[in-house]
Amino acid sequence: MKGILLAGGAGTRLHPITKGVSKQLLPLFDKPMVYYPLSTLLWTGAKEILVITTPEDQLSFKRLLGDGSWLGVKLYFETQPEPKGISQALLIGRDFLAGEPCALALGDNIFYGQGLPESLGRVSEASSQGATVFAYQVHDPERYGVMEFDENGNPRDIQEKPAKAPSTWAVTGLYVYDGTASERASRLKPSPRGELEITDLNLDYLKSGNLKVEKLGRGIAWLDTGTPTAMLQASMFIQAIEERQGLQVCCPEEVAYRLGLINDHQLLQQAKALGKSDYGKYLLSILEKN
Numbered sequence: 001m002k003g004i005l006l007a008g009g010a011g012t013r014l015h016p017i018t019k020g021v022s023k024q025l026l027p028l029f030d031k032p033m034v035y036y037p038l039s040t041l042l043w044t045g046a047k048e049i050l051v052i053t054t055p056e057d058q059l060s061f062k063r064l065l066g067d068g069s070w071l072g073v074k075l076y077f078e079t080q081p082e083p084k085g086i087s088q089a090l091l092i093g094r095d096f097l098a099g100e101p102c103a104l105a106l107g108d109n110i111f112y113g114q115g116l117p118e119s120l121g122r123v124s125e126a127s128s129q130g131a132t133v134f135a136y137q138v139h140d141p142e143r144y145g146v147m148e149f150d151e152n153g154n155p156r157d158i159q160e161k162p163a164k165a166p167s168t169w170a171v172t173g174l175y176v177y178d179g180t181a182s183e184r185a186s187r188l189k190p191s192p193r194g195e196l197e198i199t200d201l202n203l204d205y206l207k208s209g210n211l212k213v214e215k216l217g218r219g220i221a222w223l224d225t226g227t228p229t230a231m232l233q234a235s236m237f238i239q240a241i242e243e244r245q246g247l248q249v250c251c252p253e254e255v256a257y258r259l260g261l262i263n264d265h266q267l268l269q270q271a272k273a274l275g276k277s278d279y280g281k282y283l284l285s286i287l288e289k290n
């Protein structure tokens, strides 16, 4: 399975911060925001990942992420000239995907918690048919695409930012699609706000009986980063966990190492290159503990 990391967008709710820099390059406590969804994609098993950014920010992302060899994966880059919707990622990535299944992760969505790697691994193994969305219980579902379930708990509808939510289950920014996603996305029409909506793509799968919903339990954190307050809260959450446990939240080098994508020597090189920071010292400590 391939991965797409969508990290464009205008970040208007973070203006003026994001007038000069992409939201996904901003720090969440001790690492750039994009490291978190990158870790998520590694857990899905994706070894080839397309990073989609605005044209202006592409160089910065390339400088930060390189060719992916530091994680034992291959990174590719494309641009989205304007934020014309999340489904557009499947069109921009059409040649890259070449009809293969993929996991699509939004660059500002942070997932963390017990059982998540297993859940992602399970879903990606079954990715050759249909789509899977990951739903999460929130107190303010009206801000999101919201799942509606029938009496048997099967998905019946997805409502985009409804005035009255049919459930408390919001659709999160991580999607797994079979090889038909680009073709389906090419048939979508822009919404009244001029975007190719990801909800419309998911509804297309739902209507053809091909949409699965993986409910993420309460032991998993799905963090929002769209506003200054949400970013600060996410940073404080990450800092609290990391300080308490002495373990990193979504450190892509660690994930790659534990998945066997990089070896001791490669991790050591990374640690040395980042030597002066606590982050670099943490990478070193992983090797020492083993």
Ligand code: TTP
Residues within 6 Å of the ligand: 006, 007, 008, 009, 010, 011, 012, 013, 014, 023, 024, 080, 082, 083, 084, 085, 086, 088, 106, 107, 108, 109, 195, 226
């Ligand atoms: P949003 O939060 O919907 O948009 P945004 O990040 O531009 O922020 P704002 O609402 O403050 O203007 O986007 C969610 C994620 O998806 C984010 O990581 C950016 C990404 N995205 C794109 O890359 N391209 C798009 O066309 C859209 C709609 C989103």
